[in-house]
Amino acid sequence: MHFLKILKLLISPEGKIKYLLGSLIIALVSVGYLIIEATDGTTFAYLHILYIPIILAGLIFSVRGGVIMGLVLGMMVGPFMPTSYVDDISQPFSSWAFRLVIFTVVGALVGSGSSLFRAYIKEVEFKHITDPLTGLPNLYGLTQIFLKICQNASKSIMIIVVEIYQTEEIIRAFGEEGTSMIIKQVAKNLQKIVGNEGILGRLQDHRFILLIPEEKYLEGIFQRCESLSTSTYQINDIPLFVEIRFGVSRYPSDDKNLSQLIRKALIAINVTHHQAQRISYFNHHMSDSSEYNVLLLHQLKAALERKSLILEYQPKVYLKTGKIMGFEALIRWVDPLLGPMNPVDFIPLVEETLLINPLTKWVLETAILQMHHWQKEGVLVPVSVNFSIKNFHDASVIETLIDLLEKYQIPPHYFEIEITEISVASSMSALIDALKLLRKVGVRIAIDDFGTGQSSQQYLLDLPLNIVKIDKVFIQSICHNSTAAAIVKNIIILAHELNLEVIAEGIETHSQYDLLTKWGCEGGQGYLMSRSLQGEVTTNCLKHFSNVPLISKIT
Numbered sequence: 001m002h003f004l005k006i007l008k009l010l011i012s013p014e015g016k017i018k019y020l021l022g023s024l025i026i027a028l029v030s031v032g033y034l035i036i037e038a039t040d041g042t043t044f045a046y047l048h049i050l051y052i053p054i055i056l057a058g059l060i061f062s063v064r065g066g067v068i069m070g071l072v073l074g075m076m077v078g079p080f081m082p083t084s085y086v087d088d089i090s091q092p093f094s095s096w097a098f099r100l101v102i103f104t105v106v107g108a109l110v111g112s113g114s115s116l117f118r119a120y121i122k123e124v125e126f127k128h129i130t131d132p133l134t135g136l137p138n139l140y141g142l143t144q145i146f147l148k149i150c151q152n153a154s155k156s157i158m159i160i161v162v163e164i165y166q167t168e169e170i171i172r173a174f175g176e177e178g179t180s181m182i183i184k185q186v187a188k189n190l191q192k193i194v195g196n197e198g199i200l201g202r203l204q205d206h207r208f209i210l211l212i213p214e215e216k217y218l219e220g221i222f223q224r225c226e227s228l229s230t231s232t233y234q235i236n237d238i239p240l241f242v243e244i245r246f247g248v249s250r251y252p253s254d255d256k257n258l259s260q261l262i263r264k265a266l267i268a269i270n271v272t273h274h275q276a277q278r279i280s281y282f283n284h285h286m287s288d289s290s291e292y293n294v295l296l297l298h299q300l301k302a303a304l305e306r307k308s309l310i311l312e313y314q315p316k317v318y319l320k321t322g323k324i325m326g327f328e329a330l331i332r333w334v335d336p337l338l339g340p341m342n343p344v345d346f347i348p349l350v351e352e353t354l355l356i357n358p359l360t361k362w363v364l365e366t367a368i369l370q371m372h373h374w375q376k377e378g379v380l381v382p383v384s385v386n387f388s389i390k391n392f393h394d395a396s397v398i399e400t401l402i403d404l405l406e407k408y409q410i411p412p413h414y415f416e417i418e419i420t421e422i423s424v425a426s427s428m429s430a431l432i433d434a435l436k437l438l439r440k441v442g443v444r445i446a447i448d449d450f451g452t453g454q455s456s457q458q459y460l461l462d463l464p465l466n467i468v469k470i471d472k473v474f475i476q477s478i479c480h481n482s483t484a485a486a487i488v489k490n491i492i493i494l495a496h497e498l499n500l501e502v503i504a505e506g507i508e509t510h511s512q513y514d515l516l517t518k519w520g521c522e523g524g525q526g527y528l529m530s531r532s533l534q535g536e537v538t539t540n541c542l543k544h545f546s547n548v549p550l551i552s553k554i555t
Contacts, residue, residue: 021060025069028053033076047077047099054103058110062118066107074100133180134187137201139262139336142209145199146258149213150251157251158198158212159258161265162190162225165243167206170235178235179206182242185233193224204336205302209262215250222246222279245272249282263295263337270294293349299335300346301355304362309333311366312532313383315541316503316525319517324542326382326416328525329367330532331359351388360391361400368415370535372408379542384416384446392434402441412442416467420448432463439464446503450491460498468495472506472526479511489519496520 032049039046050073058066078096083089129141137145149157164170164186170179183206190208194200197217201209212218228244247269249261268282303309313327333341350356367383374380391397405412417438419431435445446467447459460468470491477484488504495502504516507526516524533541 018060021056025053025056025060028056029069029073029076036077036081050077050103051106054107055110058107059114061111062115063108063111066109066111066114067104068107070104070107071100074103131202134184134202136187136191136208137199139201139203139209142199142201142211143258145201146211149199149211150256156215156253158210158215158218159249159251159261159265160210160212161203161247161262161269162186162208162210163245163247163269164206165245170240170242174235181235182233182240186228186242186244189228190225193221193228197221203262209265218248244278245269246279247272247282248279254282259337259339263292266295266337267292296338296341296346296349297353297355299338300333300350300359303333303335304355304359309362310534311363311370312534313370313538314525314532315530316384316523317529319504319513319521319524322529324381325523326384327538328384328418329363329386331363332532347386351390354390356388356390357394357397360385360387360397364397364401364404368404368408368410370538371410371414373535374539374542375408375410377539377543379539380410380414381542382414382416382444384418386418386420386448389419389431392431398434398437401438401443405441405443413444416444416446418446418448418469435464439466449505457494460494460500465500467501467503469503469505470521475504475506475512475516475526476508478515479509485515488516488521492519492521 029050032046032053035046035049054066054069054073057069061068074096078100079091079093081091081096083091083095129137129144131138146157164182167179167182170182174181183202187200187202187208190200190210194210197214198210198212198221201211203209210221212221225244225246228242232239233242234240247265247267249255249264249268251261254264255261264282268280271280272278310332312330312332314330315324316326316328317323318325331343331347333343333346335341350359363385367385371380371383387397401415401417404410405415419435439445444466445464446469447463447465448469449471450468459465468491470488474484474488474491478488479485492502501523502521503523503525504512504521505525507513507516507524507528509528512526513524513528530541
């Protein structure tokens with residue numbers, strides 16, 4: 001889009017820029033003509049300088065501008081300019097006439113290309129701001145409209161989320177095609193209802209947004225919206241009842257940011273689900289956190305279905321050499337409504353629901369596909385994935401892991417599962433059998449956040465582990481807290497006595513790195529070595545750092 005903006009500035013200039021470019025063309029014509037005249041007429045190659053203003057005229061002023069400039073310059077250096085001033089030789093008709101034709105054709109061709117580019121840019125811009133199903137502005141388009149309205153707004157702007165309720169039943173009964181038909185019919189009716197009193201756009205799936213610049217229109221619009229829920233909609237000549245609900249937030253009293261205003265309107269609309277009402281206005285006394293959680297889970301489910309989540313990989317290194325020993329797979333999520341989401345904010349919530357199982361399956365498939373790519377490039381290293389306790393209650397998650405390893409021919413000992421100490425505490429008995437099965441297959445097991453629970457040593461005895469990961473809370477304190485240092489040293493000693501590998505999390509300073517290396521800790525990860533990397537970057541990283549340290553300075 002940045003390239004298109006620059007191109008648009010050149011071929012579709014407005015206001016002062018257009019006048020400046022026009023002046024530049026005139027200046028180039030004048031300079032070019034003077035150079036040609038000063039170098040004894042049309043004898044030398046300086047004549048080609050004139051193609052620059054012809055091309056610019058075609059770009060800026062389309063076919064007409066290019067043709068006119070070609071004709072004017074063709075005549076200027078045509079019959080009125082000799083081949084040589086010194087020898088007083090006139091140009092033959094065939095010479096200047098042919099040049100005039102070429103100048104004109106070049107201007108016409110550039111102008112035609114400019115017109116095509118201009119049409120293409122308009123099409124791209126239109127698609128960028130328009131929902132393809134309904135032809136309404138999408139969220140990006142609405143954001144641009146909202147910003148313009150805010151510049152002139154002296155009163156409140158009402159943001160209304162319009163939701164087609166129970167679309168899952170429609171999808172089950174009629175499929176995606178039938179649902180699309182309903183969405184288009186509702187959009188058409190909404191446009192008639194809103195008229196010139198507001199701006200209608202499509203948010204996502206079964207939701208629309210109304211921007212109402214003046215609150216006085218609100219009551220009338222809601223009264224007319226009654227017909228939406230009482231109207232009969234048709235899918236393949238089958239009459240269908242559709243329930244519509246509304247959530248309302250206000251600019252600027254509720255917020256000044258459109259994303260936040262939409263979020264609050266969605267919180268309000270979720271209240272309608274629980275309180276059996278059709279319209280709900282956001283207020284700060286609502287159970288913001290619980291409604292936000294409902295919204296967050298809905299958005300995450302939608303992101304999973306749209307495959308818009310990203311998996312990044314944070315390197316783990318051998319502390320003695322600084323070379324990469326593997327990666328930890330980490331979920332990254334940027335939601336169009338909620339913005340960038342930290343896993344700390346949504347993973348604990350997801351772990352309380354069955355959504356954690358399809359999410360984990362997605363992580364497994366994405367990570368193993370990445371490993372398969374590394375394997376083809378000859379740079380395979382281990383990858384670890386975090387597991388929730390709920391994953392062990394669903395046999396299909398373990399089956400998915402084993403099937404994927406077999407399908408992509410990944411040696412199981414290259415795959416690691418990380419379980420948190422807190423989750424172990426909540427369900428020890430459910431874990432042991434599943435972990436023994438995974439160990440039998442060859443998958444390696446790590447206990448994460450070690451030291452934060454109340455029975456850490458017991459877990460080392462009871463669980464079939466390969467790796468202990470020391471929590472960053474201890475690592476960040478080892479240089480200035482003797483208690484933390486003693487705990488970490490003893491964890492390393494104990495783990496080695498039990499033939500377990502130790503990895504330290506959250507290494508951020510060289511001092512921490514040096515101490516852990518001195519104490520015999522095998523591996524580490526943290527911002528000192530590297531932040532998480534996108535999949536395509538990891539391949540190059542592995543190729544470049546397979547034989548050299550990832551961290552260049554080890555004091």
